Amino acid sequence: MARRHGSTGQVAIDPAGTTTYVPVAALNSWTLDSARDKVDVTAFGDTNKQYVVGLPDTKGTFSGFWDELSTPDTVFAVAGADVPCGLKLTPSTITPTYFASGLAYLDASIDVKSDGAVSISGEWVAAGPWLWEPQGALLGRGSERAPGREGRTSRADRDDRAGLLSDEENDQIEERERRG
Numbered sequence: 001m002a003r004r005h006g007s008t009g010q011v012a013i014d015p016a017g018t019t020t021y022v023p024v025a026a027l028n029s030w031t032l033d034s035a036r037d038k039v040d041v042t043a044f045g046d047t048n049k050q051y052v053v054g055l056p057d058t059k060g061t062f063s064g065f066w067d068e069l070s071t072p073d074t075v076f077a078v079a080g081a082d083v084p085c086g087l088k089l090t091p092s093t094i095t096p097t098y099f100a101s102g103l104a105y106l107d108a109s110i111d112v113k114s115d116g117a118v119s120i121s122g123e124w125v126a127a128g129p130w131l132w133e134p135q136g137a138l139l140g141r142g143s144e145r146a147p148g149r150e151g152r153t154s155r156a157d158r159d160d161r162a163g164l165l166s167d168e169e170n171d172q173i174e175e176r177e178r179r180g
Helices: 073-078 155-161 165-177
Strands: 010-014 027-033 035-038 052-054 061-063 085-090 099-111 119-133
Touching: 010 073, 073 099, 073 119
Parallel strands: none
Antiparallel strands: 010 085, 027 061, 035 052, 061 119, 085 099, 099 119
């Protein structure tokens, strides 16, 4: 897959929390963070610190400009609701089958200045499972390494963490990578 320019990104919302997403006009930025809690489990005799990880804290931000035709109905109405909305984040509409989606709670703010454009911004947090498509992989899941594969960072290992390859397929890819 090719690299993409961020100008074709998209944020879409479904206020009902289903998958009937409507693109939000005039947004120009979004983030998605799936940082996981890290707990220090270093024991006597360890040669360096060691950690275990918890669940991902899936959340992010969005920002853009006020658009009276869509902003009040999509962003601020959803942010004021007591139920989560469906949120779909697409890195590039050139390849619209690649996106992250799930239920989210939104907060929104507006910034009005006498010398600039009226802008909006907000934060969101997951209100249920989040998926990356087209793989359908849960964010933060499928990252456990198979026994004996510690310390490997090859393409095969990255695909293995995504749960896409068997051990035999991983070994074949690693062998090809060693050969050059």
